[in-house]
Amino acid sequence: MEKKLNSKTGMVLEALVWIGLIQVMVPIRAYAYLDPGTGSYMLQVLMGLLVGLLFTIKTFWKNIKSSTAKLLKRRGRN
Amino acid sequence: MKNIEHEPSSFRDPSGFIFYLDGQVYRQINKVHQEHYDYCIDSGLYKVLTETGLLISHREVDMPGIQNKAVYKFIQPDLIPFISYPYEWCFSQLKQAALATLKIIKISLEYGMILSDASAYNIQFYKGKPVFIDTLSLKKYIKGEPWTAYKQFCQHFLAPLALMSYTDIGLNQLLKVYIDGIPLDLASALLPFKTKVKLGLLLHIHFHAKSQKHYSTKVVKVKEHKLPLKSLLGLIDNIESTVNSLKWSPQGTEWADYYSFTNYSSNMMTEKMHYVEKFINQINPKSVWDLGANIGIFSRIASDQGIQTVSFDIDPAAVEKNYLESIEKGETQIIPLLLDLTNPSPAIGWENNERASLMDRGPVDLVLALALIHHLAISNNVPLDKVANFFSRICNFLIIEFVSKEDTQVKKLLATREDIFLKYIQHEFEIEFKNYFEILDIISIDDSQRTLYLMQRKG
Numbered sequence: 284m285e286k287k288l289n290s291k292t293g294m295v296l297e298a299l300v301w302i303g304l305i306q307v308m309v310p311i312r313a314y315a316y317l318d319p320g321t322g323s324y325m326l327q328v329l330m331g332l333l334v335g336l337l338f339t340i341k342t343f344w345k346n347i348k349s350s351t352a353k354l355l356k357r358r359g360r361n
Numbered sequence: 362m363k364n365i366e367h368e369p370s371s372f373r374d375p376s377g378f379i380f381y382l383d384g385q386v387y388r389q390i391n392k393v394h395q396e397h398y399d400y401c402i403d404s405g406l407y408k409v410l411t412e413t414g415l416l417i418s419h420r421e422v423d424m425p426g427i428q429n430k431a432v433y434k435f436i437q438p439d440l441i442p443f444i445s446y447p448y449e450w451c452f453s454q455l456k457q458a459a460l461a462t463l464k465i466i467k468i469s470l471e472y473g474m475i476l477s478d479a480s481a482y483n484i485q486f487y488k489g490k491p492v493f494i495d496t497l498s499l500k501k502y503i504k505g506e507p508w509t510a511y512k513q514f515c516q517h518f519l520a521p522l523a524l525m526s527y528t529d530i531g532l533n534q535l536l537k538v539y540i541d542g543i544p545l546d547l548a549s550a551l552l553p554f555k556t557k558v559k560l561g562l563l564l565h566i567h568f569h570a571k572s573q574k575h576y577s578t579k580v581v582k583v584k585e586h587k588l589p590l591k592s593l594l595g596l597i598d599n600i601e602s603t604v605n606s607l608k609w610s611p612q613g614t615e616w617a618d619y620y621s622f623t624n625y626s627s628n629m630m631t632e633k634m635h636y637v638e639k640f641i642n643q644i645n646p647k648s649v650w651d652l653g654a655n656i657g658i659f660s661r662i663a664s665d666q667g668i669q670t671v672s673f674d675i676d677p678a679a680v681e682k683n684y685l686e687s688i689e690k691g692e693t694q695i696i697p698l699l700l701d702l703t704n705p706s707p708a709i710g711w712e713n714n715e716r717a718s719l720m721d722r723g724p725v726d727l728v729l730a731l732a733l734i735h736h737l738a739i740s741n742n743v744p745l746d747k748v749a750n751f752f753s754r755i756c757n758f759l760i761i762e763f764v765s766k767e768d769t770q771v772k773k774l775l776a777t778r779e780d781i782f783l784k785y786i787q788h789e790f791e792i793e794f795k796n797y798f799e800i801l802d803i804i805s806i807d808d809s810q811r812t813l814y815l816m817q818r819k820g
Contacts, residue, residue, distance in 0.1 A: 322573030323512035324583050329572075330564055331592035338595030 365427055369714040370482070376497040387422070388436050390497065395433045397474075397500045406472040406499065415465050417441075417487070417494045439487070441494065442648065442669045446716050447481040447517065448536040449698040449706060451680040452525050452609040453688075454491070455533065458484040459518035461491040463601045466508075470594065475502040479510035481517040481542070482716070489693040505587035508596065512573075515565050516542025519604065523566060524548055526607040527556055530677045533699075540710050545570040561603025611678030629809050636804045637729070637760060638662045640815045643802075644758045646726030652702055653733035657683040657695060660729070664695035671725075673700040702733075703741045720754060728756035732811075735764045735771045738785055745784060745793040753797035759816040763790050768810035787812065 365387075368379035376394035380387055390398050401407050410416035419438040427435075447455060458481060466476050476498050483495040508514075517536075520543040524532040528551050535543050549570040556562040588596075641649075641663055649670040651660040656679050660672035672695055674680050683697035700706065705719035730752065737743045743751075752759050764771055765787060766780075775782075791800065798816035805812050 320509075320512060321579065321581050321583060322576035323515075323569065324507055324509075325576055325581060325586065326564075326569055326572040327507040327511055327588050327592075327596060328586040330568075331588045331596070334564075334595035334599045335589065335592035336595070338591065338598050341598065 386440050389432050390434045391431045392433045394497055400501055401499045404472045406474055414490050417492050441485045441487050443671050445698055448534055451677055451684050453684050455522055458491040459604045465493055466597055473502050474499050479514035486696050507588040515569055519565055520548035522607045523562055526609050527552055611681045629806055633806055636813050640760050644727055648725045649727045650725045651729040655679045659731055660695055670695045672697045675701045723755040725756050727758040730761040732762055739774045739782055745790055749794045749797045753818050757818050761814050763787055763812045765810040
Protein backbone atom coordinates (compact mmCIF):
# COMPACT_ATOMS: atom_id res chain seq x y z
CA MET A 284 0.00 0.00 0.00
CA GLU A 285 2.77 2.34 1.07
CA LYS A 286 4.72 1.47 -2.07
CA LYS A 287 1.67 2.20 -4.26
CA LEU A 288 1.23 5.56 -2.58
CA ASN A 289 4.93 6.37 -3.02
CA SER A 290 4.78 5.49 -6.68
CA LYS A 291 1.60 7.59 -7.18
CA THR A 292 3.13 10.52 -5.30
CA GLY A 293 6.21 10.20 -7.49
CA MET A 294 4.13 10.29 -10.67
CA VAL A 295 2.14 13.35 -9.50
CA LEU A 296 5.37 15.09 -8.49
CA GLU A 297 6.91 14.28 -11.85
CA ALA A 298 3.90 15.73 -13.68
CA LEU A 299 3.98 18.88 -11.54
CA VAL A 300 7.70 19.39 -12.07
CA TRP A 301 7.31 18.91 -15.83
CA ILE A 302 4.46 21.43 -16.03
CA GLY A 303 6.45 23.90 -13.94
CA LEU A 304 9.59 23.46 -16.00
CA ILE A 305 7.88 23.86 -19.36
CA GLN A 306 6.13 27.01 -18.12
CA VAL A 307 9.31 28.56 -16.83
CA MET A 308 11.41 27.53 -19.82
CA VAL A 309 9.25 29.33 -22.36
CA PRO A 310 9.76 33.02 -21.53
CA ILE A 311 13.60 32.93 -21.50
CA ARG A 312 15.14 35.00 -24.26
CA ALA A 313 17.03 32.91 -26.75
CA TYR A 314 20.01 33.90 -28.89
CA ALA A 315 21.91 31.48 -31.11
CA TYR A 316 25.15 30.41 -29.57
CA LEU A 317 26.41 27.35 -27.74
CA ASP A 318 27.02 27.33 -24.04
CA PRO A 319 27.16 23.83 -22.57
CA GLY A 320 26.97 25.11 -19.00
CA THR A 321 23.81 27.16 -19.49
CA GLY A 322 21.44 24.20 -19.20
CA SER A 323 22.94 23.20 -15.85
CA TYR A 324 22.92 26.80 -14.60
CA MET A 325 19.34 27.44 -15.60
CA LEU A 326 18.05 24.15 -14.23
CA GLN A 327 19.27 25.20 -10.80
CA VAL A 328 17.44 28.50 -11.10
CA LEU A 329 14.31 26.79 -12.40
CA MET A 330 14.11 24.19 -9.67
CA GLY A 331 15.34 26.59 -6.98
CA LEU A 332 11.84 27.14 -5.62
CA LEU A 333 11.06 23.41 -5.48
CA VAL A 334 14.30 22.29 -3.78
CA GLY A 335 14.20 25.32 -1.48
CA LEU A 336 10.66 24.42 -0.44
CA LEU A 337 11.51 20.76 0.10
CA PHE A 338 14.50 21.80 2.21
CA THR A 339 12.35 24.14 4.33
CA ILE A 340 9.76 21.41 4.91
CA LYS A 341 12.50 18.90 5.79
CA THR A 342 14.14 21.30 8.24
CA PHE A 343 10.73 22.10 9.75
CA TRP A 344 9.95 18.39 10.26
CA LYS A 345 13.37 17.74 11.74
CA ASN A 346 12.84 20.57 14.23
CA ILE A 347 9.39 19.29 15.18
CA LYS A 348 10.75 15.77 15.60
CA SER A 349 13.65 16.82 17.78
CA SER A 350 11.43 19.12 19.89
CA THR A 351 8.90 16.31 20.38
CA ALA A 352 11.66 13.87 21.27
CA LYS A 353 13.07 16.33 23.81
CA LEU A 354 9.61 16.92 25.28
CA LEU A 355 8.92 13.18 25.58
CA LYS A 356 12.32 12.64 27.17
CA ARG A 357 11.63 15.35 29.72
CA ARG A 358 8.19 13.90 30.51
CA GLY A 359 9.69 10.43 30.82
CA ARG A 360 12.18 11.74 33.36
CA ASN A 361 9.43 13.47 35.37
CA MET B 362 66.17 28.34 -10.32
CA LYS B 363 65.52 24.83 -9.10
CA ASN B 364 64.20 22.17 -11.47
CA ILE B 365 60.60 21.67 -10.56
CA GLU B 366 58.39 19.04 -12.15
CA HIS B 367 54.86 20.23 -12.96
CA GLU B 368 52.01 17.84 -12.16
CA PRO B 369 50.67 17.13 -15.67
CA SER B 370 47.01 17.29 -14.58
CA SER B 371 47.35 20.65 -12.82
CA PHE B 372 46.95 23.30 -15.51
CA ARG B 373 43.28 24.27 -15.81
CA ASP B 374 42.81 26.45 -12.73
CA PRO B 375 44.55 29.85 -12.95
CA SER B 376 44.53 29.98 -9.12
CA GLY B 377 47.72 27.92 -8.95
CA PHE B 378 49.30 24.59 -9.74
CA ILE B 379 50.93 21.50 -8.24
CA PHE B 380 54.59 20.68 -8.69
CA TYR B 381 57.16 18.25 -7.36
CA LEU B 382 60.62 18.93 -6.02
CA ASP B 383 63.02 16.50 -4.35
CA GLY B 384 60.28 13.88 -3.94
CA GLN B 385 57.90 16.28 -2.21
CA VAL B 386 54.66 17.79 -3.50
CA TYR B 387 54.04 21.56 -3.47
CA ARG B 388 51.32 23.89 -4.64
CA GLN B 389 51.87 27.39 -5.93
CA ILE B 390 49.05 29.77 -5.02
CA ASN B 391 48.79 32.63 -7.48
CA LYS B 392 48.02 36.22 -6.55
CA VAL B 393 44.62 35.97 -8.28
CA HIS B 394 43.59 33.50 -5.59
CA GLN B 395 45.03 35.43 -2.64
CA GLU B 396 41.67 36.78 -1.43
CA HIS B 397 40.06 33.31 -1.42
CA TYR B 398 43.01 31.54 0.21
CA ASP B 399 43.36 34.12 2.98
CA TYR B 400 39.61 34.02 3.63
CA CYS B 401 39.69 30.23 3.82
CA ILE B 402 42.43 30.35 6.47
CA ASP B 403 41.23 33.42 8.40
CA SER B 404 37.57 32.34 8.55
CA GLY B 405 38.54 29.08 10.25
CA LEU B 406 37.19 26.95 7.39
CA TYR B 407 40.57 25.39 6.63
CA LYS B 408 40.94 24.40 10.28
CA VAL B 409 37.48 22.80 10.45
CA LEU B 410 37.88 20.91 7.16
CA THR B 411 41.34 19.58 7.97
CA GLU B 412 40.43 18.64 11.54
CA THR B 413 37.49 16.60 10.27
CA GLY B 414 39.78 14.91 7.73
CA LEU B 415 37.79 16.21 4.77
CA LEU B 416 40.55 18.41 3.34
CA ILE B 417 44.23 17.61 2.92
CA SER B 418 46.46 19.44 5.42
CA HIS B 419 49.30 21.64 4.26
CA ARG B 420 51.96 23.93 5.61
CA GLU B 421 53.05 27.22 4.11
CA VAL B 422 56.66 27.14 2.94
CA ASP B 423 59.25 29.58 1.62
CA MET B 424 60.76 28.63 -1.71
CA PRO B 425 63.27 31.37 -2.53
CA GLY B 426 64.71 29.38 -5.44
CA ILE B 427 61.53 29.36 -7.47
CA GLN B 428 59.92 32.77 -7.20
CA ASN B 429 57.88 34.11 -10.12
CA LYS B 430 55.61 37.07 -10.82
CA ALA B 431 52.31 35.22 -10.36
CA VAL B 432 53.08 33.64 -7.00
CA TYR B 433 51.37 34.64 -3.78
CA LYS B 434 52.38 31.70 -1.59
CA PHE B 435 53.71 28.16 -1.68
CA ILE B 436 52.14 25.40 0.34
CA GLN B 437 53.28 21.84 0.95
CA PRO B 438 50.30 19.47 1.24
CA ASP B 439 50.60 16.03 2.84
CA LEU B 440 51.92 13.56 0.28
CA ILE B 441 49.33 10.99 -0.85
CA PRO B 442 51.22 7.67 -1.12
CA PHE B 443 49.12 6.24 -3.95
CA ILE B 444 46.94 8.22 -6.35
CA SER B 445 43.82 6.35 -7.47
CA TYR B 446 41.11 7.28 -9.94
CA PRO B 447 37.30 7.04 -9.89
CA TYR B 448 37.23 4.25 -12.48
CA GLU B 449 39.31 2.20 -10.02
CA TRP B 450 36.89 2.71 -7.14
CA CYS B 451 34.11 0.37 -6.07
CA PHE B 452 30.55 1.59 -5.58
CA SER B 453 30.93 2.57 -1.93
CA GLN B 454 34.22 4.37 -2.55
CA LEU B 455 32.59 6.54 -5.22
CA LYS B 456 29.58 7.10 -2.97
CA GLN B 457 31.74 8.08 0.01
CA ALA B 458 33.77 10.39 -2.23
CA ALA B 459 30.52 12.04 -3.43
CA LEU B 460 29.22 12.47 0.12
CA ALA B 461 32.55 13.91 1.29
CA THR B 462 32.41 16.48 -1.53
CA LEU B 463 28.85 17.48 -0.56
CA LYS B 464 29.78 17.69 3.12
CA ILE B 465 32.62 20.07 2.24
CA ILE B 466 30.22 22.32 0.32
CA LYS B 467 27.73 22.38 3.18
CA ILE B 468 30.40 23.30 5.73
CA SER B 469 31.98 25.81 3.32
CA LEU B 470 28.67 27.61 2.82
CA GLU B 471 28.41 28.08 6.60
CA TYR B 472 31.71 29.98 6.35
CA GLY B 473 30.74 31.96 3.24
CA MET B 474 32.70 29.81 0.80
CA ILE B 475 31.85 27.20 -1.83
CA LEU B 476 33.57 24.51 -3.90
CA SER B 477 34.11 25.96 -7.34
CA ASP B 478 34.58 22.52 -8.86
CA ALA B 479 33.52 19.02 -7.92
CA SER B 480 35.80 16.75 -9.87
CA ALA B 481 36.01 13.18 -8.57
CA TYR B 482 39.76 13.41 -9.26
CA ASN B 483 39.98 15.94 -6.42
CA ILE B 484 39.22 13.15 -3.96
CA GLN B 485 41.85 10.66 -2.88
CA PHE B 486 41.73 7.81 -0.39
CA TYR B 487 44.16 8.72 2.35
CA LYS B 488 44.49 7.08 5.76
CA GLY B 489 41.33 5.10 5.06
CA LYS B 490 39.13 8.08 4.22
CA PRO B 491 38.12 10.08 1.15
CA VAL B 492 39.94 13.42 1.36
CA PHE B 493 39.65 16.50 -0.85
CA ILE B 494 43.06 17.46 -2.20
CA ASP B 495 42.45 20.65 -4.17
CA THR B 496 42.60 23.44 -1.58
CA LEU B 497 42.27 26.07 -4.31
CA SER B 498 38.78 24.89 -5.26
CA LEU B 499 37.48 26.70 -2.19
CA LYS B 500 36.30 30.13 -3.30
CA LYS B 501 34.25 32.88 -1.69
CA TYR B 502 30.52 32.39 -2.18
CA ILE B 503 28.85 35.14 -4.18
CA LYS B 504 25.30 35.78 -3.00
CA GLY B 505 22.70 34.59 -5.47
CA GLU B 506 25.11 32.64 -7.64
CA PRO B 507 24.15 29.04 -8.49
CA TRP B 508 26.66 26.23 -7.97
CA THR B 509 29.07 26.34 -10.89
CA ALA B 510 30.13 22.72 -10.31
CA TYR B 511 26.59 21.29 -10.36
CA LYS B 512 27.01 19.78 -13.81
CA GLN B 513 30.45 18.42 -12.95
CA PHE B 514 29.20 16.80 -9.76
CA CYS B 515 26.34 15.11 -11.61
CA GLN B 516 28.69 13.85 -14.34
CA HIS B 517 31.50 12.73 -12.02
CA PHE B 518 29.47 11.26 -9.17
CA LEU B 519 25.71 11.05 -9.53
CA ALA B 520 25.53 9.61 -13.06
CA PRO B 521 28.08 6.80 -12.49
CA LEU B 522 26.56 5.95 -9.10
CA ALA B 523 23.04 5.79 -10.54
CA LEU B 524 24.25 3.67 -13.46
CA MET B 525 26.14 1.31 -11.13
CA SER B 526 23.11 1.03 -8.88
CA TYR B 527 20.32 0.72 -11.47
CA THR B 528 21.90 -0.50 -14.72
CA ASP B 529 25.19 -2.35 -14.29
CA ILE B 530 27.96 -2.20 -11.70
CA GLY B 531 30.57 -2.21 -14.49
CA LEU B 532 29.41 1.10 -15.94
CA ASN B 533 31.82 3.11 -13.79
CA GLN B 534 34.32 2.09 -16.48
CA LEU B 535 32.69 4.75 -18.69
CA LEU B 536 34.71 7.22 -16.62
CA LYS B 537 37.82 5.97 -18.44
CA VAL B 538 36.29 7.11 -21.71
CA TYR B 539 34.70 10.31 -20.44
CA ILE B 540 37.38 12.00 -18.35
CA ASP B 541 35.07 14.84 -17.33
CA GLY B 542 32.36 12.48 -16.15
CA ILE B 543 29.58 10.59 -17.88
CA PRO B 544 27.52 12.84 -20.19
CA LEU B 545 24.08 13.21 -18.69
CA ASP B 546 22.21 12.48 -21.93
CA LEU B 547 24.06 9.15 -22.09
CA ALA B 548 23.33 8.41 -18.43
CA SER B 549 19.69 9.32 -18.95
CA ALA B 550 19.44 6.97 -21.94
CA LEU B 551 21.09 4.09 -20.08
CA LEU B 552 19.05 4.36 -16.88
CA PRO B 553 15.81 2.34 -16.59
CA PHE B 554 12.42 4.06 -16.64
CA LYS B 555 11.87 3.54 -12.91
CA THR B 556 14.58 6.14 -12.20
CA LYS B 557 12.20 8.74 -13.63
CA VAL B 558 9.88 8.32 -10.66
CA LYS B 559 12.73 9.00 -8.23
CA LEU B 560 12.62 12.78 -7.76
CA GLY B 561 16.38 13.25 -7.32
CA LEU B 562 17.36 11.26 -10.39
CA LEU B 563 14.51 12.80 -12.38
CA LEU B 564 15.77 16.30 -11.59
CA HIS B 565 19.53 15.89 -11.57
CA ILE B 566 19.96 13.37 -14.39
CA HIS B 567 16.90 13.23 -16.68
CA PHE B 568 15.73 16.87 -16.52
CA HIS B 569 19.34 17.99 -16.32
CA ALA B 570 20.10 16.23 -19.62
CA LYS B 571 16.98 17.74 -21.21
CA SER B 572 17.85 21.18 -19.89
CA GLN B 573 21.37 20.93 -21.35
CA LYS B 574 19.90 19.98 -24.71
CA HIS B 575 17.27 22.72 -24.52
CA TYR B 576 19.81 25.46 -23.82
CA SER B 577 22.56 24.13 -26.07
CA THR B 578 21.42 26.35 -28.94
CA LYS B 579 20.39 29.32 -26.85
CA VAL B 580 22.16 32.12 -25.09
CA VAL B 581 20.83 33.29 -21.78
CA LYS B 582 22.13 36.18 -19.75
CA VAL B 583 22.72 33.89 -16.81
CA LYS B 584 23.84 36.68 -14.48
CA GLU B 585 20.27 37.96 -14.52
CA HIS B 586 19.09 34.71 -12.97
CA LYS B 587 19.85 34.25 -9.30
CA LEU B 588 19.58 31.34 -6.90
CA PRO B 589 18.84 32.30 -3.29
CA LEU B 590 21.07 30.70 -0.64
CA LYS B 591 18.09 28.77 0.75
CA SER B 592 17.53 27.21 -2.68
CA LEU B 593 21.24 26.42 -3.06
CA LEU B 594 21.17 24.68 0.32
CA GLY B 595 18.04 22.86 -0.82
CA LEU B 596 19.80 21.78 -4.00
CA ILE B 597 22.80 20.41 -2.11
CA ASP B 598 20.50 18.69 0.40
CA ASN B 599 18.46 17.14 -2.41
CA ILE B 600 21.56 15.86 -4.19
CA GLU B 601 22.85 14.45 -0.91
CA SER B 602 19.55 12.60 -0.29
CA THR B 603 19.70 11.28 -3.85
CA VAL B 604 23.26 9.99 -3.41
CA ASN B 605 22.33 8.44 -0.05
CA SER B 606 19.39 6.63 -1.63
CA LEU B 607 21.62 4.86 -4.17
CA LYS B 608 22.55 1.35 -3.10
CA TRP B 609 24.38 -1.65 -4.46
CA SER B 610 24.87 -5.01 -2.75
CA PRO B 611 27.47 -7.43 -4.07
CA GLN B 612 26.01 -10.86 -4.63
CA GLY B 613 26.49 -13.83 -6.87
CA THR B 614 29.65 -12.61 -8.56
CA GLU B 615 32.66 -14.61 -9.58
CA TRP B 616 35.12 -14.06 -6.78
CA ALA B 617 33.31 -12.73 -3.79
CA ASP B 618 32.82 -16.26 -2.43
CA TYR B 619 36.17 -17.55 -3.69
CA TYR B 620 37.58 -18.54 -0.36
CA SER B 621 34.53 -20.62 0.45
CA PHE B 622 35.08 -22.94 -2.54
CA THR B 623 38.83 -22.71 -3.08
CA ASN B 624 40.73 -25.99 -2.82
CA TYR B 625 42.83 -24.65 0.03
CA SER B 626 41.96 -26.31 3.31
CA SER B 627 42.05 -24.11 6.38
CA ASN B 628 45.39 -25.69 7.37
CA MET B 629 46.92 -24.92 3.99
CA MET B 630 45.53 -21.40 4.12
CA THR B 631 47.12 -20.87 7.53
CA GLU B 632 50.38 -22.27 6.22
CA LYS B 633 50.30 -20.01 3.16
CA MET B 634 49.55 -16.98 5.33
CA HIS B 635 52.40 -17.92 7.63
CA TYR B 636 54.94 -18.02 4.79
CA VAL B 637 53.64 -14.83 3.16
CA GLU B 638 54.04 -13.08 6.51
CA LYS B 639 57.53 -14.56 6.92
CA PHE B 640 58.58 -13.27 3.48
CA ILE B 641 57.09 -9.82 4.13
CA ASN B 642 58.97 -9.56 7.41
CA GLN B 643 62.14 -10.66 5.66
CA ILE B 644 61.85 -7.87 3.05
CA ASN B 645 60.28 -5.20 5.27
CA PRO B 646 58.77 -3.26 2.32
CA LYS B 647 57.47 0.31 2.49
CA SER B 648 54.73 -0.32 -0.05
CA VAL B 649 52.86 -3.36 -1.34
CA TRP B 650 50.55 -4.05 -4.28
CA ASP B 651 48.47 -7.19 -3.88
CA LEU B 652 47.38 -8.17 -7.41
CA GLY B 653 44.30 -10.37 -7.58
CA ALA B 654 43.71 -9.66 -3.90
CA ASN B 655 40.10 -10.82 -3.78
CA ILE B 656 38.73 -9.51 -0.45
CA GLY B 657 42.21 -8.62 0.80
CA ILE B 658 43.06 -11.44 3.23
CA PHE B 659 46.74 -11.45 2.23
CA SER B 660 46.87 -7.67 1.75
CA ARG B 661 46.06 -7.31 5.42
CA ILE B 662 49.15 -9.24 6.44
CA ALA B 663 51.05 -6.23 5.12
CA SER B 664 48.63 -3.39 5.93
CA ASP B 665 48.12 -4.59 9.52
CA GLN B 666 51.86 -4.03 10.02
CA GLY B 667 51.47 -0.41 8.92
CA ILE B 668 52.72 -1.03 5.38
CA GLN B 669 50.95 1.08 2.76
CA THR B 670 49.07 -1.54 0.70
CA VAL B 671 46.98 -1.34 -2.45
CA SER B 672 44.66 -4.31 -2.75
CA PHE B 673 43.66 -4.77 -6.41
CA ASP B 674 41.02 -7.07 -7.83
CA ILE B 675 39.01 -7.33 -11.03
CA ASP B 676 35.74 -8.16 -9.28
CA PRO B 677 33.62 -5.16 -8.13
CA ALA B 678 31.98 -7.36 -5.46
CA ALA B 679 35.31 -8.41 -3.97
CA VAL B 680 36.58 -4.81 -3.94
CA GLU B 681 33.31 -3.64 -2.38
CA LYS B 682 33.59 -6.26 0.39
CA ASN B 683 37.25 -5.40 0.89
CA TYR B 684 36.49 -1.67 1.17
CA LEU B 685 33.53 -2.15 3.54
CA GLU B 686 35.73 -4.32 5.77
CA SER B 687 38.42 -1.63 5.81
CA ILE B 688 35.81 0.94 6.86
CA GLU B 689 34.34 -1.33 9.51
CA LYS B 690 37.77 -1.99 11.02
CA GLY B 691 38.91 1.62 10.66
CA GLU B 692 41.96 0.53 8.66
CA THR B 693 44.24 3.29 7.43
CA GLN B 694 46.92 1.53 5.38
CA ILE B 695 44.89 -0.45 2.84
CA ILE B 696 43.27 0.87 -0.36
CA PRO B 697 41.09 -1.69 -2.16
CA LEU B 698 40.88 -0.88 -5.89
CA LEU B 699 39.37 -2.28 -9.07
CA LEU B 700 41.83 -3.41 -11.71
CA ASP B 701 41.76 -5.67 -14.73
CA LEU B 702 45.40 -6.77 -14.91
CA THR B 703 44.98 -7.91 -18.51
CA ASN B 704 44.05 -4.34 -19.40
CA PRO B 705 45.37 -2.12 -16.60
CA SER B 706 44.35 1.54 -16.20
CA PRO B 707 45.84 3.49 -19.11
CA ALA B 708 47.25 7.03 -19.14
CA ILE B 709 44.38 9.30 -20.19
CA GLY B 710 43.50 12.96 -20.65
CA TRP B 711 45.32 15.84 -22.30
CA GLU B 712 48.46 14.61 -24.08
CA ASN B 713 47.74 11.19 -22.50
CA ASN B 714 49.26 12.70 -19.42
CA GLU B 715 46.57 13.84 -17.00
CA ARG B 716 45.82 10.52 -15.30
CA ALA B 717 48.70 8.13 -14.93
CA SER B 718 48.68 4.52 -16.06
CA LEU B 719 49.13 1.77 -13.50
CA MET B 720 52.71 1.21 -14.68
CA ASP B 721 53.51 4.92 -14.24
CA ARG B 722 52.40 4.73 -10.63
CA GLY B 723 54.97 2.04 -9.87
CA PRO B 724 57.35 0.47 -9.22
CA VAL B 725 56.39 -0.67 -5.75
CA ASP B 726 58.62 -2.35 -3.16
CA LEU B 727 56.73 -5.64 -3.11
CA VAL B 728 54.08 -7.31 -5.28
CA LEU B 729 51.96 -10.19 -4.03
CA ALA B 730 50.81 -12.41 -6.89
CA LEU B 731 49.02 -15.22 -5.11
CA ALA B 732 46.78 -17.66 -7.01
CA LEU B 733 47.12 -15.35 -9.99
CA ILE B 734 49.57 -16.72 -12.53
CA HIS B 735 47.20 -19.33 -14.00
CA HIS B 736 44.69 -16.60 -14.77
CA LEU B 737 47.31 -14.62 -16.65
CA ALA B 738 49.09 -17.51 -18.38
CA ILE B 739 46.12 -19.78 -19.13
CA SER B 740 42.89 -17.70 -19.08
CA ASN B 741 44.58 -14.79 -20.81
CA ASN B 742 47.18 -16.71 -22.88
CA VAL B 743 50.14 -14.58 -21.73
CA PRO B 744 53.45 -16.45 -22.16
CA LEU B 745 55.43 -16.87 -18.90
CA ASP B 746 58.25 -14.70 -20.24
CA LYS B 747 55.86 -11.77 -20.65
CA VAL B 748 54.38 -12.36 -17.20
CA ALA B 749 57.87 -12.29 -15.66
CA ASN B 750 58.80 -9.16 -17.63
CA PHE B 751 55.62 -7.40 -16.44
CA PHE B 752 56.34 -8.12 -12.78
CA SER B 753 59.96 -7.00 -13.17
CA ARG B 754 58.68 -3.60 -14.36
CA ILE B 755 56.39 -2.98 -11.40
CA CYS B 756 58.24 -4.26 -8.33
CA ASN B 757 61.55 -4.81 -6.61
CA PHE B 758 60.44 -7.89 -4.68
CA LEU B 759 57.86 -10.46 -5.67
CA ILE B 760 56.00 -13.09 -3.70
CA ILE B 761 54.43 -15.29 -6.35
CA GLU B 762 52.55 -18.56 -6.17
CA PHE B 763 52.96 -21.12 -8.94
CA VAL B 764 49.79 -23.16 -9.42
CA SER B 765 50.43 -26.39 -11.32
CA LYS B 766 48.17 -28.02 -13.92
CA GLU B 767 47.23 -30.67 -11.38
CA ASP B 768 45.50 -28.05 -9.23
CA THR B 769 41.69 -28.25 -9.47
CA GLN B 770 41.38 -24.52 -10.24
CA VAL B 771 43.71 -24.91 -13.22
CA LYS B 772 41.93 -28.10 -14.29
CA LYS B 773 38.71 -26.09 -14.37
CA LEU B 774 40.31 -23.49 -16.63
CA LEU B 775 41.48 -26.22 -19.00
CA ALA B 776 38.28 -28.28 -18.87
CA THR B 777 36.63 -26.57 -21.82
CA ARG B 778 39.64 -25.85 -24.00
CA GLU B 779 42.60 -27.51 -25.62
CA ASP B 780 45.75 -27.48 -23.50
CA ILE B 781 48.11 -25.44 -25.65
CA PHE B 782 50.19 -24.42 -22.64
CA LEU B 783 53.02 -26.92 -22.93
CA LYS B 784 55.46 -24.54 -21.25
CA TYR B 785 53.19 -24.00 -18.26
CA ILE B 786 55.23 -26.20 -15.91
CA GLN B 787 57.14 -25.32 -12.78
CA HIS B 788 60.56 -25.87 -14.31
CA GLU B 789 59.84 -23.50 -17.23
CA PHE B 790 58.31 -20.98 -14.82
CA GLU B 791 61.56 -20.88 -12.86
CA ILE B 792 63.68 -20.54 -16.02
CA GLU B 793 61.61 -17.61 -17.34
CA PHE B 794 61.47 -15.78 -14.02
CA LYS B 795 65.22 -16.25 -13.44
CA ASN B 796 65.79 -14.04 -16.50
CA TYR B 797 64.41 -11.11 -14.51
CA PHE B 798 64.56 -12.17 -10.86
CA GLU B 799 66.78 -13.88 -8.39
CA ILE B 800 64.87 -16.58 -6.51
CA LEU B 801 65.48 -16.04 -2.78
CA ASP B 802 63.25 -18.76 -1.34
CA ILE B 803 60.91 -21.55 -2.43
CA ILE B 804 58.22 -23.11 -0.24
CA SER B 805 55.90 -25.96 -1.26
CA ILE B 806 52.52 -25.66 0.38
CA ASP B 807 51.86 -29.10 1.90
CA ASP B 808 49.25 -31.31 0.21
CA SER B 809 48.57 -28.75 -2.53
CA GLN B 810 49.81 -28.31 -6.07
CA ARG B 811 51.06 -24.86 -5.23
CA THR B 812 54.50 -23.39 -4.53
CA LEU B 813 55.39 -20.01 -3.04
CA TYR B 814 58.41 -18.09 -4.33
CA LEU B 815 60.17 -15.08 -2.92
CA MET B 816 62.06 -13.23 -5.64
CA GLN B 817 64.16 -10.10 -6.00
CA ARG B 818 64.46 -8.17 -9.24
CA LYS B 819 67.89 -8.38 -10.85
CA GLY B 820 70.01 -5.29 -11.39
